Amino acid sequence: MSKVYLLDCTLRDGGYVNSWRFGEEAIKGFSRKIAMTGIELYEVGFLKGDEYDPDCSIFPDVESFKNVIEPKNERMLYVGMLDMSAPVPISRIPAYDGTSIDVIRVIFKKDKLDEAFEYCKKIMELGYKVSVNFVSTDLYSDDEFIAGIRKFNEIKPYAIAIVDTFGLIKRKQFLRLCYIADNSMHPDVILSYHAHNNLQQAFGNAEALVEMNLKRDISIDACVFGMGRGAGNLNLELFADYMNENYNTDYRIEPMLEIMDEYLNDIFKEKFWGYSLPLYLSATAGVHPNYAIYLAERNTLTVKSFNEILGTIPKDMKERFSRENAEKVYKEYQEKYVDDRECIERLSKELAGKTVVMLAPGKSLNTCSDMVNAYIEKIKTTGVSVIAVNCIASEYEPEYLFSSNMRRFSKMQGQTNAKCIITSNMKEATQSDYVFNFSSYSLREPEIIDNAGLMMIKILCACGVKKVAIAGMDGYSADYSNDYYDKSLEFDYSKEASYRNALISEKLSELSKQIEIEFITETEYWKC
Numbered sequence: 001m002s003k004v005y006l007l008d009c010t011l012r013d014g015g016y017v018n019s020w021r022f023g024e025e026a027i028k029g030f031s032r033k034i035a036m037t038g039i040e041l042y043e044v045g046f047l048k049g050d051e052y053d054p055d056c057s058i059f060p061d062v063e064s065f066k067n068v069i070e071p072k073n074e075r076m077l078y079v080g081m082l083d084m085s086a087p088v089p090i091s092r093i094p095a096y097d098g099t100s101i102d103v104i105r106v107i108f109k110k111d112k113l114d115e116a117f118e119y120c121k122k123i124m125e126l127g128y129k130v131s132v133n134f135v136s137t138d139l140y141s142d143d144e145f146i147a148g149i150r151k152f153n154e155i156k157p158y159a160i161a162i163v164d165t166f167g168l169i170k171r172k173q174f175l176r177l178c179y180i181a182d183n184s185m186h187p188d189v190i191l192s193y194h195a196h197n198n199l200q201q202a203f204g205n206a207e208a209l210v211e212m213n214l215k216r217d218i219s220i221d222a223c224v225f226g227m228g229r230g231a232g233n234l235n236l237e238l239f240a241d242y243m244n245e246n247y248n249t250d251y252r253i254e255p256m257l258e259i260m261d262e263y264l265n266d267i268f269k270e271k272f273w274g275y276s277l278p279l280y281l282s283a284t285a286g287v288h289p290n291y292a293i294y295l296a297e298r299n300t301l302t303v304k305s306f307n308e309i310l311g312t313i314p315k316d317m318k319e320r321f322s323r324e325n326a327e328k329v330y331k332e333y334q335e336k337y338v339d340d341r342e343c344i345e346r347l348s349k350e351l352a353g354k355t356v357v358m359l360a361p362g363k364s365l366n367t368c369s370d371m372v373n374a375y376i377e378k379i380k381t382t383g384v385s386v387i388a389v390n391c392i393a394s395e396y397e398p399e400y401l402f403s404s405n406m407r408r409f410s411k412m413q414g415q416t417n418a419k420c421i422i423t424s425n426m427k428e429a430t431q432s433d434y435v436f437n438f439s440s441y442s443l444r445e446p447e448i449i450d451n452a453g454l455m456m457i458k459i460l461c462a463c464g465v466k467k468v469a470i471a472g473m474d475g476y477s478a479d480y481s482n483d484y485y486d487k488s489l490e491f492d493y494s495k496e497a498s499y500r501n502a503l504i505s506e507k508l509s510e511l512s513k514q515i516e517i518e519f520i521t522e523t524e525y526w527k528c
Contacts, residue, residue, distance in 0.1 A: 006240060007079065009081075009222070010236070011030060015058075044068060052067075062080070079102070081104075084106060093123060106130060108135060138164065164193075167202075167279070171208055174205045178214075190216065224237060335424075340440070344436075357379075357387070371521070385400065392412055401418040404426070413431040419433040420432045457508075474523055
């Protein structure tokens with residue numbers, strides 16, 4: 001069998017998890033330990049940007065790599081990755097002298113192939129080994145892939161890589177791409193494989209490539225601990241162990257475990273990576289995984305809705321993620337218009353002349369229940385209606401339940417005798433008494449577009465209610481476990497708590513010009 005090389009890309013591809021901020025000492029320590037493992041290639045980080053930060057595995061020029069790899073291990077090649085969507089000026093890449101990185105991996109999308117070819121040619125002329133990485137290889141037609149390979153054969157790069165950008169290439173398709181590449185590449189060029197693990201195909205595909213017994217050398221990308229955005233990458237420690245057991249290699253696993261323990265475990269606890277349902281759905285829909293991450297962060301969708309939204313993403317937007325596109329698709333899905341004039345008229349009559357007590361799912365709904373019930377009892381003689389928002393709150397006997405979140409409502413429908421007020425985005429709801437048009441009451445700001453408390457207040461304004469007294473709308477905190485009265489409702493907004501509190505506070509201030517707002521329980525919103 002030809003030679004099989006392992007390439008570690010933890011500090012580069014794994015760096016998407018923590019914005020590449022591993023810390024200077026961790027990066028240097030990682031470099032020392034990975035050199036002890038016996039792997040053949042070590043990708044130190046990205047070659048991009050304009051400023052060097054010693055705490056990040058991003059390097060604006062070839063010279064800055066020296067800070068974290070000296071002294072170099074002679075048995076290992078040091079690698080940097082360059083993205084043709086924003087390549088550094090060629091002037092930052094001096095002639096190769098062996099003191100910095102040895103290999104430059106160039107990633108490019110289909111429309112940048114010709115530009116990448118010229119850039120790679122210049123890098124090779126400077127003396128570096130070059131790996132040519134076809135981003136989203138599965139999106140190339142056979143003819144396009146073969147033509148691209150043959151073009152690069154003209155300069156005979158060090159390696160050509162099949163890249164499973166969306167983590168959706170299954171074994172049958174993968175082997176087909178491998179055969180196409182192997183039959184088209186110059187015989188002296190290494191065939192590389194870079195996996196993402198959305199469908200848990202990374203190990204099986206890498207194993208299949210090794211077992212093909214090609215005449216050419218191959219290399220397999222992996223990360224210690226499988227570190228990587230979303231579903232993560234192929235685990236270096238697992239694949240190295242597989243190679244030791246089956247092909248008489250002698251990779252040292254212990255330094256990899258030490259890396260996990262000393263440098264990665266704390267990151268993993270804070271920023272989980274691994275198999276996830278959203279990333280699985282993004283892979284099956286053939287869209288950029290960041291769409292799934294964005295939608296998961298909304299925490300408003302059932303699996304069915306999640307899948308439906310991914311399926312509506314236009315073909316020309318699937319590969320290229322932007323937050324603006326994600327917000328547009330999400331909003332369009334949510335804004336399925338319904339004529340709610342009859343609902344406004346009915347609810348207006350039922351609430352006429354009453355103070356509305358709105359119960360939000362903050363922790364104070366439990367801790368201050370005596371005070372809230374006392375308030376409700378006190379104003380009963382003058383007229384009161386109790387509306388629970390995204391919670392059943394059975395201890396208060398609400399007359400109405402409002403939700404704009406299908407994921408939460410699915411757990412509550414059928415569990416309450418309260419009249420159900422929902423918004424038109426909740427197409428799967430089987431229990432409703434009033435359906436209000438989502439876009440009429442949603443917010444302009446994407447972060448709080450479907451905040452249920454604010455939407456309910458806007459509906460009350462539309463119904464002519466003069467006063468709303470609020471309990472349990474406490475605000476977000478740095479410790480999200482203290483934000484909700486019911487653990488099943490918890491969602492982590494801790495990292496943007498202050499920002500969300502400020503946005504909601506501003507909206508409450510605006511709404512207070514249309515309706516009198518009183519807080520029964522303490523809230524962060526009046527403090528912003």
